[in-house]
Amino acid sequence: MPKRERKKKERATAHIFLHSVAPRKKGDVRGDPAIRRGAAGDPVADGPRSTRFAMKVSLSERAYVKLALHAAKHPTRDALGALVGRVKGEDLEVTDALPMTHTPLSVTPTVEIALEQFAHHACLDGDQNLVGLYVANERLGNVGLGPNVCVVADVIRNAAPNKNAIALVVDAEKLNDALLTETESTTEPKNHGLILMRRIGDGSTWETVGGQSGVVVVEPSTTRSAKALFASPDAMRSLVDFDDHLDDPARDWRNPGVDGMLAK
Secondary structure (H helix, E strand, O other), X not given: OOHHHHHHHXXXXXXXXXXXXXXXXXXXXXXXXXXXXXXXXXXXXXXXXXXXXXXXXXXXXXXXXXXXHHHHHOOOOOEEEEEEEEEEOOEEEEEEEEEEEOOOOOOOHHHHHHHHXXXXXXXXXXXXXEEEEXXXXXXXXXXXXXXHHHHHHHHHHHHOHHHOOEEEEEOXXXXXXXXXXXXXXOOOHHHHOEEEEEOOOOOOOOEEOOOOOEEXXXXXXXXXXXXXXXXXXXXXXXXXXXXXXXXXXXXXXOOHHHHHHHHO
């Protein structure tokens, strides 16, 4: 090989070597196998995506009114119920609430029987399942899940499609504000009195989510309907949970009476 061409090749080889080991400037993504370029030429990472996605929980009028009535009927006790609905991809459509207990919760055969009957009831209506629970804690300001409630939430989550299930914690003060205010906005937690919680991935705890991670949306007419029912002395008395049903089997935990009032 002529001397001139050999020196030329050596310089080119040295340039490639130095470029490959030299520290990159900030923003320089050349040669990085974890970077690809989009259609516009901008760098796009191919690394693992976050497991925290934005979830939309749509709450029907029937579900919201029943859980609100259950919480209001037992303001000094823990009120617990199950949520019925459909899984829509990463989102949930909650169509109904089934009041369960208003007594100190323990994981007993009573809870197991209630969940079994609730799940059977949900399956009777097309492609629906139990998709979560709601709880209104007896202590004002307590907006977390107790150990026994977490156990019930885990049971529901493990049986839900794709383990896509939620817990809604009632904030009594904000719920009261929602039923007293004239606003129709329902996309912010302060406007419907509900706090969304999820157990994400393989996590062992239920966490509060909101903002970019999840949002609860209720139908625009829901607060108006709830206000009307709360003004009726018959509505709260007609609300039946599974505890009431055990005391008097003639009382129906499916609450056709409340459904009838909403249909008027």
